[in-house]
Amino acid sequence: MSVSTNDTTAKVSLRGFLAKYSVLIAFAAIVIFFSVASPTFLTPANLFNVLVNNVVMLAIVALGLTIVISSGGIDLSVGVSVDMASMIFVMLLAAGYSGVVGVAGGLGAALIVGVLNAILITRLNISPFLATLGVLFIGQSTQQLATSGGQPIYLTSGYAADQFNAIARTALFGMPTPVIVLIVLVVAVHVLLHRSVFGRYVQAMGAQPGVAWYSGIRVPRELSMVHVLCALLAGVTGILLSATVKSYVPLSGNAFLLDAIGATFIGTTLSRERKPSVIGTLLGVLLLAIVKNGLLLVGWNFYWQQVGIGVLVFLVLAASFGLRRAAH
């Protein structure tokens, strides 16, 4: 009798363990699999390539979404923030302004998107989902109108290209500048979200909005901050994107949205309460990036990669949610 009880407890805790670490286990298994399947996968050159090309920009957008999702909201307009920053940045450079002015203008454009979201959500009491959906539509129209229907702007040579290279093709301390930017932002957002008073307020709003209000947290102010920060982070990605591809392609930011939401929520499986965290989000981004890269290396074409990623995310979520449900 007692043996069987112990047995069930052991089983339950094993399930709990598996549920908690399913993402990490999946991550390790995937790395091992691709290391065996492709000789180039685990080379420093390839991992570096994944970091620069697949991780940095998605991770920065996902950091912003991590803050928003921690506050109990969502931002569907991150793609618009990426695009607007990219558009203004490239347009300013095309007009002959310096890189510094371009970056400031780009971030300013993203800031406007964030402030618009903040006003809609905190002043007009529109739910974050709908407010940012509306802003997404308006942002798409704005870009189409500004570029006569979506004409890309290419600045591949001359002064502007030098300015782009100064951002995307330089190195600090032996690291490409975009990677340094990512590291700084990761540390900053981690401190902000997990080690600061602001972060505690954000988590409180996410867990219990009513209680947060009655405990004297100025919910509208903090929530505005959350949305502005998210838009600004997405704006940083917009600038890095433009500097890397030396162009502005309208409506290209939306590609980050679903991956960033996916990465953030994959990260939530790390915590028992399913709270988003910076570490979890990074893990989610790395998981998606490594799977994309690994599938490419073993010869899957782009189309099958998408199926592969979908199936994998599905399985990881199924393992985490299903096992935890069974453990309770």
Add this chain to the structure above:
Amino acid sequence: MSATVLHTDVGVSDEKQAAAKSAGRRFGALVVRLGAIAAFAAIMAYFVVFAPGFTSTFNLINVVEQSAILGVLAYGMTSVIIGGGSDVTEGGIDLSIAANMGLCAAVYATLLSMGYGDFLSVLAAIAVGMAVGALNALAVVGLGILPLLATLAVLNVAAGMELTLTQNTVVGASSPLLGVLVSGSFLGISALAWALIVFSAIMIVVVHGTSFGLRLYAVGGHPEAARAAGISVPFYVSFTYVLSGFCAAVASILTVSRLSASTPGSGELLLSVLAAALLGTVFSRRFVPTMGGTLLSVLFIGLLANGFQLLNVSSYWVNGVQGALILLVVAITSFARGSEGSR
């Protein structure tokens, strides 16, 4: 003593302020609501007067035709939101519906081009659509994954399978059924328009005229209470996802008939589908999603695009105006609901 008096005073003035605030809010809500209705009416009136041929029967039927695909998809989305509750991150949502339609269209067009008949091809498209819906149901109900996440993963799978099947190309298709849908008409109304009319009638009757529909609302509104009342919550929620997949399959046949082909990029419809389903809530007095409300918002979006087209306004404006309208409408909703519905 004086402190107590002071305290009471503050209390009274607080109550007065609160009363004044709620009266002000109600007044504000009324103004905004009337303003929004006036704005809707003004836009329509403008089109009637200035857009050549806006009110012609031909044009109105054309709008219904154009709205058929969006409408059928929006019904699927609406049923999922009704059954899953409309919470932002935890409520019912089907992000895979547009990608699912793309996959079904690809399956349908590919089978037709391989020489299989209409019957088998339609059957296969519906089977695929419902299978994708069942996968969503399994993930949400069986495994307890958040709908937002589960359907996001399924979106990737469906979109990837469509790309794999078609290699990102246009697959042309023609068949007797498609011929009927393109050129057939009855009582002067084209087949595509009939498809929306019949589908709408069925959805409205089933969801708003039967006990089944009432139970569906109970499940979405208060799952615990529904369970206590003996309703099988898992069955109803699963049903909405499978229904959503079925709607995607029906829409896929309509889209293949409109374009005489299956084309890549159907996933872009997702946001419009979401907008239509969510915008529809404003047409219900209690601001819940309803099939009739969804139909009205789909037609409204259709009329808007059509009016712009007739006025020769650039189509680039349509998205933006649609977005601004969503915000306007939802702002009114939250005003009218009061602070209770703010999050």
